[in-house]
Amino acid sequence: MNYTEAREYINSYTKSGGKVKNLSRAEGLMKKLGDPQKNLKFVHIAGTNGKGSVLELMSQSLINAGYRTGQFTSPFMRVYEDRIRINGENISEDKVAEYCTAVAEAAGDEQYSQFEITMAVAMLHFAAEKCDIVFLEAGIGGVFDCTNIIEEPVLSVITSISLDHTDILGKTVQEIAMQKAGIIKRDRPVVVSWDNRSVLQIFQKECIFKNSLLIIPTEDEFENIETDEDGGHFEYNGVRYNLKMHGRHQIINAAAALKALEVLEAEGFEAGEKDIQKAFSEVQVLSRVEVISKNPDIIIDGGHNPAGISALLSALTSMNIVRPVFIFGMVSSKDAETAAMLLSSYAKAVVCVDGFAPNATDRTKLASMIKCDKYAAAAEDALTLAKMVAKSENSPIVICGSLYMTEIFRKML
Numbered sequence: 001m002n003y004t005e006a007r008e009y010i011n012s013y014t015k016s017g018g019k020v021k022n023l024s025r026a027e028g029l030m031k032k033l034g035d036p037q038k039n040l041k042f043v044h045i046a047g048t049n050g051k052g053s054v055l056e057l058m059s060q061s062l063i064n065a066g067y068r069t070g071q072f073t074s075p076f077m078r079v080y081e082d083r084i085r086i087n088g089e090n091i092s093e094d095k096v097a098e099y100c101t102a103v104a105e106a107a108g109d110e111q112y113s114q115f116e117i118t119m120a121v122a123m124l125h126f127a128a129e130k131c132d133i134v135f136l137e138a139g140i141g142g143v144f145d146c147t148n149i150i151e152e153p154v155l156s157v158i159t160s161i162s163l164d165h166t167d168i169l170g171k172t173v174q175e176i177a178m179q180k181a182g183i184i185k186r187d188r189p190v191v192v193s194w195d196n197r198s199v200l201q202i203f204q205k206e207c208i209f210k211n212s213l214l215i216i217p218t219e220d221e222f223e224n225i226e227t228d229e230d231g232g233h234f235e236y237n238g239v240r241y242n243l244k245m246h247g248r249h250q251i252i253n254a255a256a257a258l259k260a261l262e263v264l265e266a267e268g269f270e271a272g273e274k275d276i277q278k279a280f281s282e283v284q285v286l287s288r289v290e291v292i293s294k295n296p297d298i299i300i301d302g303g304h305n306p307a308g309i310s311a312l313l314s315a316l317t318s319m320n321i322v323r324p325v326f327i328f329g330m331v332s333s334k335d336a337e338t339a340a341m342l343l344s345s346y347a348k349a350v351v352c353v354d355g356f357a358p359n360a361t362d363r364t365k366l367a368s369m370i371k372c373d374k375y376a377a378a379a380e381d382a383l384t385l386a387k388m389v390a391k392s393e394n395s396p397i398v399i400c401g402s403l404y405m406t407e408i409f410r411k412m413l
Helices: 003-011 026-033 051-064 093-106 116-130 175-184 197-212 248-266 274-283 305-317 335-342 361-369 379-391 403-412
Strands: 043-045 069-072 084-088 134-139 155-158 190-194 224-228 233-236 239-243 290-294 297-301 323-329 349-354 373-378 397-400
Touching: 003 093, 003 116, 026 093, 026 116, 026 335, 043 051, 043 175, 043 297, 051 069, 051 134, 051 248, 051 274, 069 116, 084 116, 093 116, 093 190, 155 373, 175 197, 190 197, 190 248, 197 224, 224 248, 224 305, 233 248, 239 248, 239 274, 248 274, 248 305, 290 397, 297 305, 305 335, 305 397, 323 335, 323 379, 335 349, 349 361, 349 379, 379 397, 379 403
Parallel strands: 043 134, 043 155, 069 134, 155 190, 297 397, 323 349, 323 397, 349 373
Antiparallel strands: 069 084, 224 233, 233 239, 290 297
């Protein structure tokens, strides 16, 4: 098949592929493909928020150190291929077509998910290109996420846990943490970010059961923590690190990344101090408190749950961004009411949008949840309206609520 046919093939599957009760479906597909994942070494990353940031900070550090480094992320941001990268370079369209042909032959008539098919393509690519190590981001959850077919990661990392995908993972943070803990593997170390205190006991029990070393950064280890208009700053073991990314939550992510890099060094993957400093100062994950315009100030953030919105507002405060005009949209599976309440307390005005995804929350319904000045507009009209509202007081504009939505607006700017 050619590239167009390959994309049509991938899109012929649903996002879920039907209810998953175990990993046998994904394991069966990979077995038919020769189990390419068994020839690779992985850092497996799960969590509600922060997965992508930790992955980019760690993987770029090893890229800087000269390792051939695979990066598997979810969802894609600009093009489908950006979720499968080696040393930051997207898989080519020709390779997508080549590996999709092999996957289609192995898959037959089984009802896989788009994510399972994409993971299979990624594993074939990483194995063929002989990656030294692959940073693998889980999709949803951990226990039954298809990425959990890897049997013995070099290291697992669990980032911030909060309420999200509650229809699949559970109604409480504790239930969700139990799902994420599924990536912890017997006799393999795991790093857990320090903001998971309320569910720490769950990870401790899992590590005891699996004889896994549990490593948790403590805030006391990190000195002179600051966040400002330039990003984040802190010292660790006498070394100063500057983050390009904004917000205190990125300090927490960086702390987890540093601890994980220490584990990798003990496992034979050594990134030097300067390699790490350079990575931290240059990495900017798309749509994570990303400043994309200065006249006027326009910031994009893909925070799509209440914890993500809270982190965004904290970051804006540290950047001296006050009373912005928000362009806000969410999909129906997310807690829009809590997110709207948070934005209402911070915004000059909120422009609510829909039309960016099939399951986008109706803009009128979203606007009814906002308790400050509010407007409802189609996505194609929202930026013009937001600029008009912002102009009167020279207010910045912040686009947030859904990764699907933020990328639509990126193309407008």
